[in-house]
Amino acid sequence: GRDSRPHISIITNFGAPSADKPALLNFYEVNTLFHEFGHALHGMLARTRYPGLSGTNVYWDFVELPSQVMENWTYEPQVLAMIARHYRTGETLPEAMVDKLRESRRFLEGMATLRQLGFGYLDMAWHHRMKEPPRDLEAFEREVFEPVRMVPPVEGTLMSTQFGHLFAGGYAAGYYSYKWSELLDADAFSIFRKNGIFDKETARRFRRLLEQGGTRHPMKLYIEFAGRPPEIDALIQRAGFKKSAE
Numbered sequence: 001g002r003d004s005r006p007h008i009s010i011i012t013n014f015g016a017p018s019a020d021k022p023a024l025l026n027f028y029e030v031n032t033l034f035h036e037f038g039h040a041l042h043g044m045l046a047r048t049r050y051p052g053l054s055g056t057n058v059y060w061d062f063v064e065l066p067s068q069v070m071e072n073w074t075y076e077p078q079v080l081a082m083i084a085r086h087y088r089t090g091e092t093l094p095e096a097m098v099d100k101l102r103e104s105r106r107f108l109e110g111m112a113t114l115r116q117l118g119f120g121y122l123d124m125a126w127h128h129r130m131k132e133p134p135r136d137l138e139a140f141e142r143e144v145f146e147p148v149r150m151v152p153p154v155e156g157t158l159m160s161t162q163f164g165h166l167f168a169g170g171y172a173a174g175y176y177s178y179k180w181s182e183l184l185d186a187d188a189f190s191i192f193r194k195n196g197i198f199d200k201e202t203a204r205r206f207r208r209l210l211e212q213g214g215t216r217h218p219m220k221l222y223i224e225f226a227g228r229p230p231e232i233d234a235l236i237q238r239a240g241f242k243k244s245a246e
Contacts (some may be wrong), residue, residue: 006054008044010036022087027101030083031074040066047211060170061177061217066210068185075102076197095236106240113179113239114148119149120176122159123166127173137161183235184222190234191226 012033017023025033043055055062073079077098084093093101125144134140137158145153165171188206195202208227223229236242 003025006043006046008040010040012036024087027084029076031071034070034074038070040107041070042066042210042213045207045210046213048213048215053215058214058217060174061180064177064181065184065188065218065222068181069188069206072185072189072192073197075105078197105238109239110241111150114150116179118145118148118178119159119163119165121145122163123171123173126160126166154196183232184230186235186238187230187232188222188226 010033014025014029015023039056040206045056048054051057077095079102080098081092085091122141122144125140137160138153138155140157142153145181160166165175171177192202194207205225209221212221218230
């Protein structure tokens with residue numbers, strides 16, 4: 001056969017330009033664009049024999065690494081100086097605004113982390129082998145959420161009956177992958193930051209990870225890129241739970 005290169009498109013619904021103003025993106029739209037570009041790169045750089053093993057056809061808890069790691073560049077002053085300018089004057093973002101933007105990433109991060117952990121606990125509790133199904137759902141959820149609860153539960157409310165991820169779609173018994181992907185992307189970007197966020201050799205190693213899609217176990221691919229298994233320190237520092245060494 002012949003080598004057929006992938007055709008990749010990023011389809012967005014950003015605001016259209018008006019008669020007197022061009023199309024403008026806010027920070028969160030830029031962040032989303034970088035995220036989706038990460039998915040696009042995963043497909044575009046594929047070097048696999050079979051399309052079914054290329055790009056995003058990987059383990060579910062690995063599929064968001066290429067996209068989420070790209071988001072990190074949107075918080076870097078060096079990158080913002082290149083892409084964020086006033087559309088009339090060409091003025092770059094003031095340093096104080098860049099600092100506030102970076103600090104905002106940690107806003108209520110503790111609460112958000114506990115929330116995600118709680119959802120993961122609930123997911124695993126339902127899909128863990130049970131001796132018998134719970135008869136009292138409120139008591140069941142109280143026990144599950146107890147390790148991560150910050151405020152008392154509201155009587156008569158249940159998460160299990162309204163949280164679609166628990167049983168529908170691709171996240172049943174896999175909701176943990178949200179936080180796991182954050183760990184991977186934070187750790188991967190810490191390697192870029194250590195070597196330089198535009199370091200070509202680090203980028204080449206990450207490209208090799210992307211090229212192989214689902215042909216090899218993701219942990220083997222990650223260790224080849226990083227030179228070690230993933231570590232949690234970068235995620236803890238990014239969330240503001242531990243002071244960065246920077």
